Amino acid sequence: xxxxxxxxxxxxxxxxxxxxxxxxxxxxxxxxxxxxxxxxxxxxxxxxxxxxxxxxxxxxxxxxxxxxxxxxxxxxxxxxxxxxxxxxxxxxxxxxxxxxxxxxxxxxxxxxxxxxxxxxxxxxxxxxxxxxxxxxxxxxxxxxxxxxxxxxxxxxxxxxxxxxxxxxxxxxxxxxxxxxxxxxxxxxxxxxxxxxxxxxxxxxxxxxxxxxxxxxxxxxxxxxxxxxxxxxxxxxxxxxxxxxxxxxxxxxxxxxxxxxxxxxxxxxxxxxxxxxxxxxxxxxxxxxxxxxxxxxxxxxxxxxxxxxxxxxxxxxxxxxxxxxxxxxxxxxxxxxxxxxxxxxxxxxxxxxxxxxxxxxxxxxxxxxxxxxxxxxxxxxxxxxx
Numbered sequence: 001x002x003x004x005x006x007x008x009x010x011x012x013x014x015x016x017x018x019x020x021x022x023x024x025x026x027x028x029x030x031x032x033x034x035x036x037x038x039x040x041x042x043x044x045x046x047x048x049x050x051x052x053x054x055x056x057x058x059x060x061x062x063x064x065x066x067x068x069x070x071x072x073x074x075x076x077x078x079x080x081x082x083x084x085x086x087x088x089x090x091x092x093x094x095x096x097x098x099x100x101x102x103x104x105x106x107x108x109x110x111x112x113x114x115x116x117x118x119x120x121x122x123x124x125x126x127x128x129x130x131x132x133x134x135x136x137x138x139x140x141x142x143x144x145x146x147x148x149x150x151x152x153x154x155x156x157x158x159x160x161x162x163x164x165x166x167x168x169x170x171x172x173x174x175x176x177x178x179x180x181x182x183x184x185x186x187x188x189x190x191x192x193x194x195x196x197x198x199x200x201x202x203x204x205x206x207x208x209x210x211x212x213x214x215x216x217x218x219x220x221x222x223x224x225x226x227x228x229x230x231x232x233x234x235x236x237x238x239x240x241x242x243x244x245x246x247x248x249x250x251x252x253x254x255x256x257x258x259x260x261x262x263x264x265x266x267x268x269x270x271x272x273x274x275x276x277x278x279x280x281x282x283x284x285x286x287x288x289x290x291x292x293x294x295x296x297x298x299x300x301x302x303x304x305x306x307x308x309x310x311x312x313x314x315x316x317x318x319x320x321x322x323x324x325x326x327x328x329x330x331x332x333x334x335x336x337x338x339x340x341x342x343x344x345x346x347x348x349x350x351x352x353x354x355x356x357x358x359x360x361x362x363x364x365x366x367x368x369x370x371x372x373x374x375x376x377x378x379x380x381x382x383x384x385x
Contacts, residue, residue, distance in 0.1 A: 020247035025167040030300040035276035038260040040354045046199020047192035060218030062249030068225030069241035072232045074382045083229040087371045115307040117356035120344040122304045145338040151305035152334040153327045173295040185265045202268035219361035222368040273349040308334040
């Protein structure tokens with residue numbers, strides 16, 4: 001038997017935190033920084049329900065991350081295809097080839113639809129940002145489509161570096177905005193946070209309906225395994241799975257909590273598509289507004305091309321013609337994909353974030369959630385072995 005190298009507590013924590021930071025970076029994007037998730041899911045019922053909603057999401061995110069890491073550890077999975085095939089019990093040479101193709105096509109379609117939702121929201125956000133400097137939102141969205149398509153051809157390495165820088169910049173900008181907000185409204189913050197009597201009537205809708213919406217959104221985290229399986233080679237034990245999964249949930253809710261605290265102090269008047277931008281423009285110094293605007297524009301530019309490149313790269317492999325260069329294929333497929341996102345972006349950012357991601361979560365609860373439950377006895381047997 002191969003002897004495993006012993007790790008110190010600090011080394012173990014570094015591995016756990018590295019995975020959590022990776023997943024944090026995939027969540028922190030333009031819509032997060034705009035505060036759209038805050039008004040869509042967490043803050044619109046006041047500071048008491050905000051804490052409850054954050055706790056509910058933490059449970060979903062952590063539980064699915066723990067399962068994904070433990071599942072990939074037990075079955076030694078290291079890629080997207082193997083993860084979903086193993087979840088369906090089809091990751092073997094004896095499995096039916098037709099069923100394998102069916103499962104992979106199903107998840108390719110689901111992933112593409114998920115990309116459409118994310119990019120449609122990003123295009124709409126870019127249109128809202130250009131409106132703030134006097135450019136028609138429809139023109140702004142078209143600018144986003146063209147820009148995203150051309151950036152897509154530069155490939156994954158460029159986009160990974162760009163996304164890392166943007167994640168760090170966004171976090172710094174959000175902390176600066178929260179500090180500015182608390183300097184003028186700290187009394188309102190302490191009055192509202194944890195208070196269930198203020199805010200329950202802001203939307204005119206029942207809390208139970210919001211909880212159901214949040215649960216659907218929580219189920220969208222079922223897809224976390226398809227990402228984590230590519231980076232879980234250092235997960236050696238159930239303790240590693242639980243520790244990493246807990247930190248993934250903790251960092252995820254920190255981003256939602258941070259933006260929700262900013263928005264909470266200006267509700268209900270700031271329930272709109274881009275509440276934090278509106279808050280900066282109306283209440284904060286112009287230097288904060290300029291800093292925030294620039295950082296969010298760059299975050300939008302990093303998110304859109306990442307998804308359009310991923311989609312274009314997948315379908316470019318099926319385009320067998322050698323008369324057209326690979327970069328041109330990426331550009332053409334990206335433009336087609338982005339024009340579809342442009343059409344959907346017209347329904348509004350808050351609607352996309354609420355309805356789109358909730359719908360994705362509902363679908364995931366069936367196509368991933370059911371196989372996940374079925375996998376639990378298999379995991380128990382594997383652990384005993």
